[in-house]
Amino acid sequence: MSDLGSFVKRLRDIMRNDAGINGDAQRIEQIAWLLFLKVYDAQEENWEFDDENYQSIIPENCRWRSWAADDGKGTALTGDHLLDFVNNTLFPTLKNLDVDSSTDIRKAIVKSTFEDANQYMKDGVLLRQIVNVIDGVDFGDYEESHAFGDIYESILKELQSAGSAGEFYTPRAVTDFMAEMIQPQIGEKCADFACGTGGFLVSWLKQLEKQIKTTEDAEAVNDSIYGIEKKQFPYMLCVTNMLLHGVENPRVYHDNSLLKDVLDYTEKDQFDVVLMNPPYGGAEKNDVKNHFPSDLASSETADLFMSVIMYRLRQDGRAAVILPDGFLFGTDNTKVAIKKKLMNEFNLHTIIRMPGSVFSPYTSITTNILFFDHTGSTKQTWFYRLDIPEGYKHFSKTKPMRTEHFDPVREWWGNRTEIVDGDGFKAKCYTADEIAEGSYNLDLCGYPHEEEEILPPKELIQEYQEKRASLNANIDRILEKITDVLGIDLKDGD
Template sequence: MNLLALQAKIKSASDKMRADDNTKNALRYLEQLTWLLFLKVFDAVEETHEMVAEIDGTTYHPLLPKQYRWATWARSSLTGDALIDFVSGDLLPHLREMSGSPRAERIAAIFTEIRTVMKSGYSLKEVIAIVDSIDFHALENHHAMSVIYESLLAQTSDAGWSGEFYTPRPVVESMVRIANPELGERVYDPCCGSAGFLVGSAQHIEGSLKTTEQREQFNHSTFYGQEAGDIAALVGTMNLVLHGVEDPQIVRRNTLEQDARNFSPSEQFNVIMTNPPFGGTENPQVQQNFPSKSAATELLFLQHCMARLADGGRTAIVLPDGVLYRTETSFSTVRRRLINEFNVTAIVRLPTGVFPTAADTRTNLIFFGKGGRTETIRYYQVPPPPKKRSYSKTNPLTQSVLEGAERWIIDGVPDTYSWEVDYDTIVASGFDLDIPWPLAGSVTDGSNADERLEDVRGRMATLLDLAQSLVDANASLADYPLLPTVTLDAWIEESGARAGSATPDRLVGVSNDGGLAPFKGAPAKDQSRYRRLEVGDFVYNPMRVNVGSIALCRREEETGWVSPDYMLFRLKPGAPFDNEYLLTFLKSERGRAEIDRESRGAVRRRLYLDGAKNISVPVPGDPETWSALIASFQAVKRHLRDLPAAAYGALASFESAAFGERTDA
């Protein structure tokens, strides 16, 4: 049976169910078709076991009693009301009550909520005959059924159901190749839906199977999933069975109802791949299961994956842009944990339209492992289709578009759309991971105007979101309490060792906006009094600190030697605030007023270190929420700084395209 013939059979069955009074709704007939297909597939697997046992001279005991085997009831003379009575009153109740083994209990869990049965027993008999005519022993049909089933899922848009679990095949395959699951590893999807990631992993691993023991491991202890939806759990289980995994470990469960703070090593997995639902909200009771409470389902699923990842394991997850930059305390805290406690290796930035059910949502593929903190992240910007703003159902993403990302992440082979960001840069940005493609504004010919315009659109959308976060924060300042002030005298100490006989090798200056950069002026003849700037040091120009000329050295490449006229200090251990909080305060209006009050001099006022020690600083009442707020300030400033160059570059590219040589008639 070829693909077209099989497709015709599925369409014929669907048409008959659409005409039935009880299965007109797409979800209803999809449920009916799914459980019929599952029982037919399951019976084919049981037949295979029986044939192998007979050849081996052993005995195999089928899981289902003979009267409930597909070959018995589906091929019997039952029809009309008698068939409906058997299915509704005997078969389905038995399946729901199965027990005695993990396989039996999994089937019972799958069928717990299955209720859809066609109203007409005669039409049901016709559909059963169509399903029975499909030969599941033929290997080519396994792949064909997967293609047909995924096309059915993609077309089912009722209540957004398909959007909860349908991920385009090129995205799945690319994520599987990058994550590279291997036999002996436990592969898990916490919201597996139709099990696309697990099926992709099975196809990736199956070629390495050599022995019966390896096949047993592949069948019973490699693929794990959880899924809240009853139909989706059935679809996922059947999809894996169709792809040769006889006993997939899929559990019907609301993943977010599990306590993410108490998973033991035995409950963790080596490889996690998932596309969690995002844009939804969870109730406060469910939020109590997570270290950082949030109503956003995408952030809760990310924390779940972090909690269930085994040491040395790796995760590949689809997440919307907001997770990278949103500044609410929960988002900021989770990003800090992700960067400091896990190794984020890559972020693939996707254009809009890749996921048809969320066409306007900007998404990312994020890859991270457990074992050491993040050092360097490989970013990749997937371009939109030529001369288009985004992908769509009629112009979908293809596998070839993701090949550049795979070469960059797996083999370290860069191209125009790849770049790297190191840990210190991420820290300096307040753990904002929404880092745009740096070349977006650098090319002014018309060849990539669409990419650059889309980049600007995305940057502006991010700025609007960040601005709304600030509006919300400003409306609820009680969430950012301040305790009584303390003077800096007890919490800072002078730093900056003199050069003495050493020769300063890199001179550093401080700009009025608080940036550190190589000093461009001529050095003094006597450099022995120059002072060493190290990571964690504050440095300021005593005559211009009141207008913002104060900086924090955050990264090794910013270290060097500064003029002996500059003041250097650092926070002592145990200070009631961190470096970022203190810097933000000193550059604020209230901080500048404190600086003016402690500055000395009749003509040119200066802030000496003794004066700096007298500055009064309010103590943050909740350091975690204040860190998130300060991160939002930093994110807004960075995006505002980067936007003009990108916008002007995009306009120049568009002008070049508009006035370039072209034929429109």
């Protein structure tokens, strides 16, 4: 296929003429399941080459090579015939494949990918055009397949402008930086318990690829990832992403990480490394909270994921996790209990404060990267504020965060010093005792007040909620100190 760069645009232009497609989110979902089948078929060719006894889980008439390939002789399905086949044969067949716990993961992913997938197109001629464009990509050609990995990244970036689907995409500069700083080693296993489209897993794989020297190394890298994704659409994108990056047995599961009792996890459920950006802002119901010890049973999604991470990080394991400011300054009993457990049982050695617009345009909520390891309790924590680069007012879709924007952190990382900036600190080390005395408030080395920016109503409300929570937390801390000094017990109503 020539001009890979125009791939997404060509598909979008064709779909704009189809009455069944409503908006970018549906357009991208339609592309996603077609891409999965094409990529999967290319992988099956490799598996057949390596094993003459390989049997596909997909019935012959539903394999991409059987119905999608167009030999140009006018025999390929199109129009109403193609629509009828896709709607009434292909989808029902793939949704109802015979899969159980003993099924090979590389086969089981077909059913889980299609369980909740949707076919939106209503024009069979346009669908044939779409199929032909996708079939034109030669995944048997290493160079073209490798180049397509970059095109797939552009499809994932499109999610940021496709409504709420943007929550599944963490900017590649961020995932690459986190994977780099965690220093992956061949033989280790990395997990993401809310893996979205698989960005963290890809960044992990890219770090390991540089170290491959033998066939055994390559096999270890292929077996080094583990992902769970609750939502069907990003799950489908993630599985395809892993196949595109050479993972033959993608251990990616369509499941909810919060629906298992954390106390039931054993050593075999633990991982050397956890890299993730937990969903935040969500409120979980009691049936979810019941899977956690009462003191850790928060209704905030990100808090619960932090507990999952702590229970599933192997002894001596390492983690890098993105969390919103609300986790850092929160002083409610549950947040404090989670932070106390984190600092008492793990070494929270570094917190990188990121600019508010890193996830623009999806959200302006300020986020942070917490680096910790399972080597003992925290003695001290370094904080570093990463500022917006010179010449930027904020990051945006047209001016996204790039990997070089993390260069100041990289330079500071190996030679840590305190940095004074204006009236406060840009980088500073706090002891565990100092943090405990501050009621485990981790909102340190934050951003100075900036001029007001007019935001969309939903983001404005979210920002005010964050500010109110931060203010309440500060008031609670001050009141606690005053009542301690005066010897007043407010619980008695005095």
